Amino acid sequence: MKLFMFRIIILYAFINLISLPSAGSFRFKTENDKVLDTTSFVSPFEADNNRCFKCHGQEKYEYSNATLGRQVKAQMCSERIIHKSEFYRSNHRNFNCTDCHSGEYIKFPHSGELRMEQKYNCIDCHGGDEKFAKYHFEEIEAEYQKSTHFKMEGDGFSCWKCHNPHTYKISVRNNNNLKETIAYDNAICLNCHSDFSRFQLLSDKKEINIIQKHEWLPNQTSHFANVRCIECHTQINNNVPVSHQIKPKEEAVKLCNECHSKNSILMASLYKFESKKQRRDGFFNGIILNASYVIGANRNEYLNLISLVIFVLVIGVIIIHIILRIRKKANNY
Numbered sequence: 001m002k003l004f005m006f007r008i009i010i011l012y013a014f015i016n017l018i019s020l021p022s023a024g025s026f027r028f029k030t031e032n033d034k035v036l037d038t039t040s041f042v043s044p045f046e047a048d049n050n051r052c053f054k055c056h057g058q059e060k061y062e063y064s065n066a067t068l069g070r071q072v073k074a075q076m077c078s079e080r081i082i083h084k085s086e087f088y089r090s091n092h093r094n095f096n097c098t099d100c101h102s103g104e105y106i107k108f109p110h111s112g113e114l115r116m117e118q119k120y121n122c123i124d125c126h127g128g129d130e131k132f133a134k135y136h137f138e139e140i141e142a143e144y145q146k147s148t149h150f151k152m153e154g155d156g157f158s159c160w161k162c163h164n165p166h167t168y169k170i171s172v173r174n175n176n177n178l179k180e181t182i183a184y185d186n187a188i189c190l191n192c193h194s195d196f197s198r199f200q201l202l203s204d205k206k207e208i209n210i211i212q213k214h215e216w217l218p219n220q221t222s223h224f225a226n227v228r229c230i231e232c233h234t235q236i237n238n239n240v241p242v243s244h245q246i247k248p249k250e251e252a253v254k255l256c257n258e259c260h261s262k263n264s265i266l267m268a269s270l271y272k273f274e275s276k277k278q279r280r281d282g283f284f285n286g287i288i289l290n291a292s293y294v295i296g297a298n299r300n301e302y303l304n305l306i307s308l309v310i311f312v313l314v315i316g317v318i319i320i321h322i323i324l325r326i327r328k329k330a331n332n333y
């Protein structure tokens with residue numbers, strides 16, 4: 001048990017080392033990186049938002065306690081801290097806090113009823129909008145509804161559990177940031193699947209046994225750094241940029257040659273951004289090789305042919321040899 005916890009910590013620390021979505025230093029190239037330049041970005045709602053950041057922007061906040069008749073300092077719990085720089089780097093940085101939250105939040109103490117506040121869903125804003133058609137929000141929504149997490153919707157699971165409302169920033173997958181993409185995407189899952197404090201909000205299980213459950217996978221650390229959880233856990237769908245249908249665990253990919261073969265499933269998922277041509281030629285052709293060398297997936301047609309020819313030649317020589325020996329023997333009598 002101790003060893004297991006230790007490994008979980010090591011794994012998590014390792015993944016955090018590569019990237020942590022909430023780490024200030026973490027940088028991700030996005031399509032609109034020119035636009036998403038934090039240094040010169042000025043929110044249209046800077047002043048409005050500062051009313052909230054004043055308390056939610058760091059660990060400490062102050063308020064005037066009417067009963068005591070003085071200023072009181074208190075500590076903001078980490079779950080409710082929103083880092084300004086990250087918010088202004090996220091996709092939804094052009095928003096006012098009160099676009100998504102009730103304007104009543106300006107008052108403090110916040111009214112208890114606000115806890116029941118109904119939150120918008122992605123689809124409420126993005127559904128049926130031409131501007132976002134390329135993301136196929138409707139199809140992602142449909143996939144999510146078939147996913148294994150959806151049954152926890154009643155307990156509070158939603159798109160927001162994986163796409164943090166205040167930090168989410170879309171990433172563009174290419175060869176230069178492949179490792180970062182993998183780490184970023186896996187951190188989304190490990191946020192719960194290696195953090196019991198979050199996990200227990202949704203599950204009655206007494207422990208997270210993710211390392212044990214993947215014991216069958218050799219070089220686990222290496223695999224987790226080179227493939228995403230979703231490669232093995234989602235249904236491949238070519239219509240959406242990222243498959244969202246997380247299948248029940250029994251249907252997860254377990255066969256090595258699903259990846260370690262010429263028709264690697266990775267071509268339809270992790271390496272989807274590669275051109276169709278390269279996909280047809282398999283791993284051998286293309287820059288993918290530089291990013292990752294997947295044993296078995298790099299098979300080359302010509303090498304295959306050559307080995308076949310050598311094989312046939314060897315068999316041929318053996319057969320001729322046998323015939324000659326039989327003849328020789330026959331001649332000797």
Ligand code: HEC
Binds near residue numbers: 051080105108114
């Ligand atoms: C004076 C400090 C202060 C200010 C200003 C403030 N908040 Fe809060 N907020 C808190 C504290 C403390 C909590 C946690 C306790 C609670 O829920 O009341 C909280 C909780 C929240 C929650 C979580 C409620 C829940 O369901 O748990 C939301 C959402 C929120 N604030 C939004 C806002 C927004 C939006 C603004 C700006 C319009 C804002 N707050 C301004 C101190 C503040």
Ligand code: HEC
Binds near residue numbers: 158160165
């Ligand atoms: C795009 C919509 C959106 C914007 C903009 C937004 N929030 Fe939120 N916020 C949400 C949603 C949705 C949740 C609930 C997340 C969940 O259920 O996991 C939330 C939760 C919170 C919480 C509770 C803690 C938590 O993370 O669950 C606080 C505090 C909060 N928001 C404050 C703010 C402040 C301050 C701003 C402005 C700087 C802001 N929000 C801007 C959508 C938004």
Ligand code: HEC
Binds near residue numbers: 099159
């Ligand atoms: C309150 C409405 C609202 C909600 C809720 C909302 N979005 Fe958005 N989202 C927008 C708007 C508006 C933009 C464009 C912002 C801009 O151009 O600055 C945007 C931008 C984006 C972008 C960047 C698109 C691009 O091409 O630059 C992505 C990706 C995105 N949202 C994903 C999501 C996801 C995922 C969710 C749910 C977890 C979500 N959004 C929830 C309104 C919303």
Ligand code: HEC
Binds near residue numbers: 123149159160161
């Ligand atoms: C179990 C976790 C999870 C849930 C739940 C989830 N997503 Fe995602 N989503 C991901 C991951 C992982 C990615 C890939 C992240 C990346 O590379 O930007 C992603 C990417 C996306 C993208 C961007 C696609 C792109 O081109 O990068 C959109 C849009 C999106 N999700 C919408 C949604 C919507 C809408 C919902 C709810 C119906 C949802 N997601 C629920 C994990 C989740």
Ligand code: HEC
Binds near residue numbers: 189228
């Ligand atoms: C190489 C494929 C592969 C990868 C990569 C992978 N998994 Fe799995 N995972 C499986 C298989 C197969 C099972 C079922 C194991 C069993 O039941 O014996 C499983 C089981 C699980 C379970 C169920 C555990 C339980 O309680 O029974 C969870 C949760 C899970 N994986 C999450 C993840 C997360 C999070 C990641 C990324 C860090 C990940 N997986 C990466 C193949 C994979």
Ligand code: HEC
Binds near residue numbers: 193
């Ligand atoms: C908000 C927390 C959270 C996030 C984020 C999350 N999960 Fe889960 N996941 C859970 C919980 C809770 C369960 C249910 C565990 C249980 O009680 O069996 C679960 C169950 C699973 C299962 C097992 C399904 C089964 O058949 O029992 C798999 C596989 C899984 N998650 C994969 C993923 C992957 C892959 C990601 C990232 C794309 C992810 N999860 C992100 C909380 C989360």
Ligand code: HEC
Binds near residue numbers: 217219255259266292
């Ligand atoms: C989801 C796809 C996937 C599955 C399933 C998978 N692998 Fe891998 N494996 C990879 C990738 C990608 C790499 C590349 C690692 C690298 O770049 O070093 C890899 C690397 C390896 C390595 C080299 C490790 C190293 O440290 O360099 C071995 C050995 C290996 N896999 C064995 C297996 C075995 C055995 C199985 C089945 C039990 C398996 N793999 C299942 C994708 C997969």
